[in-house]
Amino acid sequence: METLTYVFQFETILLLILGLLIGLFIGALPGLSSVMGVALMLPITFGMEPINGILLLIGVYFGSIYGGSLTAILINTPGTPASAASVIDGYSLTKKGLAYKALQVSTVSSAIGGVVGVILLILVAPQLAEFALRFSAPETFALALFGLSVISTLTAGSYAKGMMSGLAGLIIATVGLDPISGVTRFTFGNVQLLGGVSFIAAMIGLFATSEAFRMVEDKIRNTDSSQTINKVKLKWSEFRAVFLTILGSSGIGTFIGMIPGAGADIASFVAYNEAKRFSKNKKEFGNGSLRGLAAPEAANTGLTGGAMVPLLTLGIPGDAVTAVLLGALTVQGLQPGPQLFVSDGSLVYALFIGMLLANLFILIIGFSGIRFFTKILKVPGHFLMPVILVLSVVGAYALNNNYFDVIVMFAAGIGGYFMKKFNFPVAPLILGLILGPLLESNLRRSIILAQGDMTIFLTRPITVVLLALAVLTLLSPLWNIRKKWKPDVKGEI
Amino acid sequence: MKGISLLFFSLLLLLSSCSNQNADSSGSDFSGGPLTFIVPTAAGGGTDIVTRSLGSMMEEEMDRGIGVENIPGGSNAIGMIEGANADPNGKTVTMVVAELAMLNDLGLADISPDDYKPVAMVNLDPAAITVPADAPYDTLEEFIAYAKEHPDEIKIGNSGTGSIWHIASEAMGSETNTSYTNVPYEGAGPAVTALAGGHVDAVTVSAAEVLPQVESGEFKTLAVMSEERVEAMPDVPTFEEEGYDLGTVGTWRGLCVPVDTPEQTVDKLEKSILETADSKEFEEFMNDGGYGLEIKDSEEFQAFLNEQSEFFDEMLTELDMKQEQ
Numbered sequence: 001m002e003t004l005t006y007v008f009q010f011e012t013i014l015l016l017i018l019g020l021l022i023g024l025f026i027g028a029l030p031g032l033s034s035v036m037g038v039a040l041m042l043p044i045t046f047g048m049e050p051i052n053g054i055l056l057l058i059g060v061y062f063g064s065i066y067g068g069s070l071t072a073i074l075i076n077t078p079g080t081p082a083s084a085a086s087v088i089d090g091y092s093l094t095k096k097g098l099a100y101k102a103l104q105v106s107t108v109s110s111a112i113g114g115v116v117g118v119i120l121l122i123l124v125a126p127q128l129a130e131f132a133l134r135f136s137a138p139e140t141f142a143l144a145l146f147g148l149s150v151i152s153t154l155t156a157g158s159y160a161k162g163m164m165s166g167l168a169g170l171i172i173a174t175v176g177l178d179p180i181s182g183v184t185r186f187t188f189g190n191v192q193l194l195g196g197v198s199f200i201a202a203m204i205g206l207f208a209t210s211e212a213f214r215m216v217e218d219k220i221r222n223t224d225s226s227q228t229i230n231k232v233k234l235k236w237s238e239f240r241a242v243f244l245t246i247l248g249s250s251g252i253g254t255f256i257g258m259i260p261g262a263g264a265d266i267a268s269f270v271a272y273n274e275a276k277r278f279s280k281n282k283k284e285f286g287n288g289s290l291r292g293l294a295a296p297e298a299a300n301t302g303l304t305g306g307a308m309v310p311l312l313t314l315g316i317p318g319d320a321v322t323a324v325l326l327g328a329l330t331v332q333g334l335q336p337g338p339q340l341f342v343s344d345g346s347l348v349y350a351l352f353i354g355m356l357l358a359n360l361f362i363l364i365i366g367f368s369g370i371r372f373f374t375k376i377l378k379v380p381g382h383f384l385m386p387v388i389l390v391l392s393v394v395g396a397y398a399l400n401n402n403y404f405d406v407i408v409m410f411a412a413g414i415g416g417y418f419m420k421k422f423n424f425p426v427a428p429l430i431l432g433l434i435l436g437p438l439l440e441s442n443l444r445r446s447i448i449l450a451q452g453d454m455t456i457f458l459t460r461p462i463t464v465v466l467l468a469l470a471v472l473t474l475l476s477p478l479w480n481i482r483k484k485w486k487p488d489v490k491g492e493i
Numbered sequence: 494m495k496g497i498s499l500l501f502f503s504l505l506l507l508l509s510s511c512s513n514q515n516a517d518s519s520g521s522d523f524s525g526g527p528l529t530f531i532v533p534t535a536a537g538g539g540t541d542i543v544t545r546s547l548g549s550m551m552e553e554e555m556d557r558g559i560g561v562e563n564i565p566g567g568s569n570a571i572g573m574i575e576g577a578n579a580d581p582n583g584k585t586v587t588m589v590v591a592e593l594a595m596l597n598d599l600g601l602a603d604i605s606p607d608d609y610k611p612v613a614m615v616n617l618d619p620a621a622i623t624v625p626a627d628a629p630y631d632t633l634e635e636f637i638a639y640a641k642e643h644p645d646e647i648k649i650g651n652s653g654t655g656s657i658w659h660i661a662s663e664a665m666g667s668e669t670n671t672s673y674t675n676v677p678y679e680g681a682g683p684a685v686t687a688l689a690g691g692h693v694d695a696v697t698v699s700a701a702e703v704l705p706q707v708e709s710g711e712f713k714t715l716a717v718m719s720e721e722r723v724e725a726m727p728d729v730p731t732f733e734e735e736g737y738d739l740g741t742v743g744t745w746r747g748l749c750v751p752v753d754t755p756e757q758t759v760d761k762l763e764k765s766i767l768e769t770a771d772s773k774e775f776e777e778f779m780n781d782g783g784y785g786l787e788i789k790d791s792e793e794f795q796a797f798l799n800e801q802s803e804f805f806d807e808m809l810t811e812l813d814m815k816q817e818q
Contacts, residue, residue, distance in 0.1 A: 035535075035536075036536055039536035039541065040536060042536075042542070042545075043545045043546065046546065133686070133689055133690035133691075134690060136690060137692070177601075179653070179677070181654050181677075182599070182655040182814075184601065191601075192567065192571065193567075194566070194571075194601060195567050195571075310686075314689060314706075315705035315706065315709070316682070316685065316689060323537065323538075324537035327538075327542055327782070330781065331542070331778070333781055335705050336705065337705045337708075339708075339709055400563070400565050400571070401562055401564050402571065441677075445676060445678070448676050448677075449674075449676060449692065451645075451674065
């Protein structure tokens with residue numbers, strides 16, 4: 001009972017909703033990520049009651065992940081890396097005039113994903129945490145490779161072009177300080193490149209800026225690209241058809257969330273890949289599949305529950321957002337870790353209830369806002385284009401208050417424009433850029449830990465399973481192509 | 494409805510354009526107008542949190558606005574270069590971190606303590622050698638003895654090659670004639686996680702960063718690398734007490750202004766910062782967050798910076814990591 005009175009107070013609920021709305025706004029702006037949103041709100045919470053402050057931050061966290069998907073679906077511009085995978089089928093649906101339905105799927109999947117994540121957190125947090133701790137460098141390397149193998153399903157027709165795009169991402173990821181020995185690579189003496197090419201700036205360029213360039217081209221050629229919006233709603237039968245995908249993807253998201261170092265970007269791509277693997281109709285993926293949208297949406301919110309597992313049970317943050325939350329908890333005088341459940345038990349359960357409520361509010365805010373959100377599609381291209389460009393510049397600059405990121409953004413925008421022109425998919429490049437450092441540092445760290453013994457990758461069960469999955473995913477498209485006896489394939493293998 | 498969306502976006506653009514008007518604070522006069530604190534790390538980290546709360550407390554004390562600007566990247570070099578190149582009028586103050594004394598020697602960036610005039614230091618977190626609670630050694634002596642018998646066997650997690658916690662491990666090795674396998678992670682947090690998972694045998698990160706696990710009984714800290722014991726761990730001895738001459742190895746944070754700032758302005762800033770840093774409120778904040786409160790005035794901070802530069806120069810030369818610029 002004490003727990004309930006903790007949460008169900010006017011002020012607390014109001015702050016949670018306020019947090020969600022702020023998060024929604026921050027998430028929808030490209031360049032402002034969840035971490036930044038939570039970090040910016042952090043100082044405001046110092047003077048608040050612990051539960052109020054924490055739930056405000058939780059609201060911003062959850063809201064920003066949902067908000068990032070809105071722009072991904074509507075204008076092909078993921079607001080945060082967590083929504084990069086939602087672009088693929090989400091924007092395809094919008095192009096078909098099904099934006100309304102797409103947002104419904106996104107909202108429902110996000111809410112269910114979030115709830116599943118929290119329920120798993122409540123039920124099996126301690127056991128999950130133990131498992132998550134077994135992830136050492138070899139396991140994380142194998143997980144990163146598995147995430148990378150998803151490229152083979154993002155090829156949009158040409159396996160070779162998808163692979164080239166992914167490899168380009170991996171190569172760009174090597175720029176900067178080498179993660180293990182601290183040697184500079186391809187920086188040409190430029191301090192700005194020490195930290196590597198910012199993948200968020202690159203993502204803004206590849207998705208948003210290049211889209212604005214395309215709109216200019218359409219305008220010049222007079223091929224009007226303004227979208228139609230059919231107010232086609234999600235049918236009950238369609239929801240039932242994607243329900244299992246949502247549940248499975250939520251689980252994947254929660255699982256990946258609790259692994260230290262792996263974030264929402266990987267979770268959503270892996271969930272997309274698994275949804276496709278278990279789908280009978282693989283062709284619809286990439287062309288506006290409801291499943292293809294539901295999977296990453298459920299995974300990136302399912303992740304939020306998972307990410308809280310190591311934080312609350314062990315006092316160890318699994319990613320950047322939970323690292324900021326750890327700071328918020330300690331400043332409030334709470335010490336996350338095994339004793340937290342004993343010393344501040346009612347507060348922990350109040351936090352759980354708050355998290356469930358946050359997902360419920362996402363459902364309500366989402367459904368009542370869809371009509372408003374889709375209005376953006378009625379804005380003619382010649383208004384939308386400059387707005388997207390300005391937002392891209394502001395977003396890239398706001399990342400680090402640094403003009404260099406704006407240059408990166410424009411370079412990626414020009415590159416992305418030509419990639420789209422020649423049918424190279426851009427998602428693999430982003431995936432390569434995100435996973436490259438994770439892959440490299442954990443491969444080399446594993447070898448250091450094993451003191452040079454490469455069999456470390458074959459003697460650990462989790463590693464072996466993940467590596468096998470990676471190889472299977474990477475090669476399965478080739479198998480399909482071979483079966484069809486396409487003559488041009490032999491050269492590729 | 495079209496009007497509403499446009500209105501929404503123009504509002505948004507307006508909001509975002511408000512945030513970066515600090516670069517050209519007019520004139521070279523310190524009086525009047527808001528101050529800017531540059532933080533060379535990302536929002537949300539320890540450096541950011543300490544700066545923001547110090548800033549908001551100083552706002553009241555000085556009765557003028559203080560904006561915090563995060564300029565992360567390049568091993569904290571970019572923000573510190575920007576801060577050193579700011580107008581030397583005292584209105585742009587930079588929270589410098591330990592990397593300031595290393596970046597030049599590592600050959601990574603052209604920035605060193607010589608580019609700054611120190612105003613006041615507020616925080617020092619020394620390295621703490623921490624192991625799992627069930628490890629076969631209970632004291633530093635036993636740990637060193639074990640390491641001597643088993644060279645390179647103990648795996649020590651650190652926050653990246655060339656980072657302060659890596660230097661700490663190497664410094665321990667060279668002072669005690671032992672050798673270890675150093676495993677770099679992407680920061681102190683992941684290294685602590687690896688220790689909790691049993692993937693490494695020890696970490697050399699700060700006491701604050703292992704405090705939750707030490708308090709819950711999962712880890713034990715054997716010794717700290719500072720001249721005095723750490724407030725949060727009063728029972729843990731220093732290396733010096735155990736008979737090793739290691740001095741202070743750790744991360745520190747302090748406010749600096751560009752080297753050409755007039756003496757008078759530095760004095761005014763120093764007075765305000767020290768007044769706030771000495772307050773009960775700031776002390777409470779630092780204790781709650783587990784940050785080591787270590788206050789040095791401008792002169793002491795300068796001496797400390799010289800000492801640290803010398804130490805890192807020596808260490809990096811010994812480790813063969815020093816690059817001639």
